[in-house]
Amino acid sequence: MNFQQIRNATITLEYGGQKFLVDPMLSKKGEFDPFLPAERDDRNPLVELPMSVDELLEGVDAVIITHTHEDHFDQAAKDQLPKDIKMFMQDEEDAKLAKELGFTNIEVMEEEVAIDFNGVEITEVDGRHGYGETAELMGNVMGVVFQHPEEETVYLAGDTVWYEKVEEIIDTYTPEIILLNGGENHFTGGRPVGNLIMGKEDIYEVYKAAPEATIVVSHLEAVNHWGLSREELKNFINEKGIQSNVLVPDDGESYTFE
Numbered sequence: 001m002n003f004q005q006i007r008n009a010t011i012t013l014e015y016g017g018q019k020f021l022v023d024p025m026l027s028k029k030g031e032f033d034p035f036l037p038a039e040r041d042d043r044n045p046l047v048e049l050p051m052s053v054d055e056l057l058e059g060v061d062a063v064i065i066t067h068t069h070e071d072h073f074d075q076a077a078k079d080q081l082p083k084d085i086k087m088f089m090q091d092e093e094d095a096k097l098a099k100e101l102g103f104t105n106i107e108v109m110e111e112e113v114a115i116d117f118n119g120v121e122i123t124e125v126d127g128r129h130g131y132g133e134t135a136e137l138m139g140n141v142m143g144v145v146f147q148h149p150e151e152e153t154v155y156l157a158g159d160t161v162w163y164e165k166v167e168e169i170i171d172t173y174t175p176e177i178i179l180l181n182g183g184e185n186h187f188t189g190g191r192p193v194g195n196l197i198m199g200k201e202d203i204y205e206v207y208k209a210a211p212e213a214t215i216v217v218s219h220l221e222a223v224n225h226w227g228l229s230r231e232e233l234k235n236f237i238n239e240k241g242i243q244s245n246v247l248v249p250d251d252g253e254s255y256t257f258e
């Protein structure tokens with residue numbers, strides 16, 4: 001299995017002979033408005049892709065869209081992904097949006113129901129995009145569990161905070177690899193309040209729930225409302241002594257897991 005951090009929540013996963021592209025945000029640096037109010041008002045994305053879009057799309061068998069927020073499925077992705085590419089989405093509402101854009105090969109996932117995609121079993125699992133009212137404002141999100149007889153189990157958590165369901169998913173699927181969105185993204189003032197995705201303490205909770213797993217943290221420093229830098233996260237995991245359990249890839253960096 002090969003994991004590559006592309007930018008923000010955009011990653012690729014080569015798994016069981018299939019290449020998955022997750023949450024494509026393909027815009028050039030500064031191509032869309034900032035999410036406000038936030039500590040920074042720079043235009044998004046904050047950084048360029050580490051490769052060309054053509055290179056990124058080469059060999060992709062399927063795209064997984066965990067939800068349709070702009071930093072997970074942006075206008076550039078809507079324009080540049082081939083309209084017949086296989087696409088997995090969380091619900092009919094998201095699929096309707098993609099169909100209206102001209103995408104023709106969409107499969108809607110169903111929570112806790114495994115789908116066989118060319119020998120790879122992918123299962124939608126729940127997520128919570130913030131706490132309380134914030135999660136309601138932010139809308140539905142999903143995570144995905146990947147299983148294959150010759151691969152370690154991967155849990156892609158998506159845009160979620162730590163809550164009881166994440167622990168339940170870890171207990172149920174016992175993933176060896178956990179992919180987290182951990183940028184502590186949040187807004188300043190007004191609604192929605194609080195963190196929208198995991199921060200360092202949430203990541204630590206995941207570590208405690210799965211101390212044998214390798215955790216890879218994405219969704220860092222690429223959109224303006226981020227709250228946790230790579231440096232701060234690395235300092236935190238060093239203080240906790242869990243630097244061999246928690247990996248913090250730079251954009252473009254990849255890992256192979258045997």
Ligand SMILES: Nc1ccn([C@@H]2O[C@H](COP(=O)(O)O)[C@@H](O)[C@H]2O)c(=O)n1
Pocket residue numbers: 035036037069070071072137138159185187191192196
């Ligand atoms: N005041 C605001 C500003 C932005 N949003 C939406 O939040 C999403 C941020 O992206 P995440 O990856 O962190 O989910 C984006 O869809 C914005 O439209 C908001 O709800 N309220």
